Amino acid sequence: MKWVTFEAGKGVRTGIVDGDSVRGLAAGTTLEGLLAAGSLAEAGEDARRSPAQVCALDDVRLLAPLRRPPSVRDGLCFLDHLRGCYRALGRDETLHPAWSAGPAFYFANADAIVGPYDDVPISPGSTMFDLELEVGAVIGRGGRDLHPDDAEQHIVGYTLYNDWTARDHQLRDMAQGIGMGKSKDSAITLGPALVTADELEPYRRDGRLAFGLSATINGEELTSGTLDQMDWTFGELISYLSRGTDLPPGSVIGSGTVPGGCLLEHVDTEDLADFKRWLRPGDVVSLRGEGLGETTQTVQPGIDVIPLRPRE
Numbered sequence: 001m002k003w004v005t006f007e008a009g010k011g012v013r014t015g016i017v018d019g020d021s022v023r024g025l026a027a028g029t030t031l032e033g034l035l036a037a038g039s040l041a042e043a044g045e046d047a048r049r050s051p052a053q054v055c056a057l058d059d060v061r062l063l064a065p066l067r068r069p070p071s072v073r074d075g076l077c078f079l080d081h082l083r084g085c086y087r088a089l090g091r092d093e094t095l096h097p098a099w100s101a102g103p104a105f106y107f108a109n110a111d112a113i114v115g116p117y118d119d120v121p122i123s124p125g126s127t128m129f130d131l132e133l134e135v136g137a138v139i140g141r142g143g144r145d146l147h148p149d150d151a152e153q154h155i156v157g158y159t160l161y162n163d164w165t166a167r168d169h170q171l172r173d174m175a176q177g178i179g180m181g182k183s184k185d186s187a188i189t190l191g192p193a194l195v196t197a198d199e200l201e202p203y204r205r206d207g208r209l210a211f212g213l214s215a216t217i218n219g220e221e222l223t224s225g226t227l228d229q230m231d232w233t234f235g236e237l238i239s240y241l242s243r244g245t246d247l248p249p250g251s252v253i254g255s256g257t258v259p260g261g262c263l264l265e266h267v268d269t270e271d272l273a274d275f276k277r278w279l280r281p282g283d284v285v286s287l288r289g290e291g292l293g294e295t296t297q298t299v300q301p302g303i304d305v306i307p308l309r310p311r312e
Contacts, residue, residue, distance in 0.1 A: 001044045002193040002293075003031055003157070005067060006060040008053065012067075016047045019194060022060050023051035031066050031194060033043050035140060035249040037148060040156060040196075063115040065192075065194040066138065066250060072108040072188065073241055074134070074163055074254035077232040078225075081257040084265035103232035103240050105179045108188055108254065114162070116295035122279065122302035126166035128272060133215040133261030133287055134148040135227055136161035138194055139251040146242040152235035154247070155293030157196040157219070158209075160287045160295050161254045162189035162224040167264055167272060186302075190252065192293045200291050208233065211290035213258050217277075218284050223260030230255060237285070 002017040006024070014031050025047055034040045076082060078261035082091045114120060122129045140156025164185065169206035203211040205228060214224035232240075238253060259265070267275045279285070283299040 001196045001199065003065055004193045005031060005063045005065050005276045007063065008055045008060040010053060012063065013053060014047060015051065016044055017057060018048065020057050022057055023047045023057070024053035024057050026052045032069060032250045035156065040140065041165040046142055048137060062117060064113045064187055064190040066190060067113060067251045069110055069252045072110045072252045073105050074108045074256065075232065075237045076104040076256040077237055078256050078259050079231045080259035081261070081265065084259055088165045088265050088267040103237045105241060109185050112186060112188050114189055115163050116189060118296060119298050119300045120164060120187045120299045121180065123166035123169060124302050125305035126168055126302060127278065128167035130165045130263045131215065131279065132163035132165060132166050132257040133213060133223065134161040134257055135213065135255045135289065136190055137253045139247050139253070140222060142246060142248045144242050144246045145244065146239045148236045148239040151238040151242065154238060155197055158200060159190050159194050160289050160292050162287055162295065163254060164188065177220050189295055189297065191295055195292055203291060214288045215261050216286045223258060225258040225260070229259065256290045
């Protein structure tokens with residue numbers, strides 16, 4: 001099934017895509033609530049048999065399928081993305097052994113989620129705004145201390161995920177050394193749908209999902225790749241994330257960036273500030289995924305920074 005959250009003149013609703021229509025459930029039903037209750041499959045059948053609202057897909061405004069998930073974590077599972085960033089920055093592409101010891105991740109801002117067609121303002125004060133082409137896996141059955149061979153079975157479905165990033169703010173975050181801060185705080189795109197795992201099984205190759213992914217800016221392709229390029233699988237990532245902690249239903253787990261899927265990897269200047277392709281107001285960013293659909297968003301100006309009191 002393809003689950004969506006939408007507006008069609010009667011408030012925000014949750015439902016399923018059925019051909020060219022959307023079959024909505026009763027007001028107050030949320031995807032987060034259905035996942036927490038373990039009733040997603042039953043609710044899907046209810047939407048097919050007796051929907052509370054039926055609309056043409058073209059007549060609804062699609063929002064993020066999960067508007068406020070219980071948590072969002074973003075991994076870095078495509079190591080060629082990291083090598084590409086190092087190469088663009090003029091650094092040695094040899095990775096520290098830590099990158100082979102376990103998948104990296106950080107906690108992202110669950111309050112910053114935006115929909116697949118929402119405008120996205122540049123992070124306040126940023127002049128080096130970037131996109132990141134990713135896939136989000138959504139936990140359906142919660143768990144703790146999961147085995148890597150079984151952890152993928154806890155994924156209910158997948159969605160496109162854009163980890164918008166202020167690279168100039170990221171330089172300061174990295175200098176402070178305690179993790180991602182304002183560089184990753186302004187927007188995360190999810191959508192256009194939560195596509196259940198069974199719908200994507202036709203894309204499985206040699207035991208791994210291998211659907212195609214691509215990103216464009218103003219219609220020009222930035223990169224393309226496939227999900228099976230991940231060095232750390234979603235099963236391994238989720239197993240690692242669940243060590244000693246609960247992963248509740250509805251948690252969103254980002255794959256990390258598909259190689260070439262951010263502007264930082266394409267920097268061709270010694271000084272990052274001199275790079276001419278950072279996102280600017282009016283740029284249109286689209287992500288596409290086989291079986292997942294497409295997001296299309298326009299970059300808007302950011303607000304001015306409210307200054308803090310300077311320190312000696």
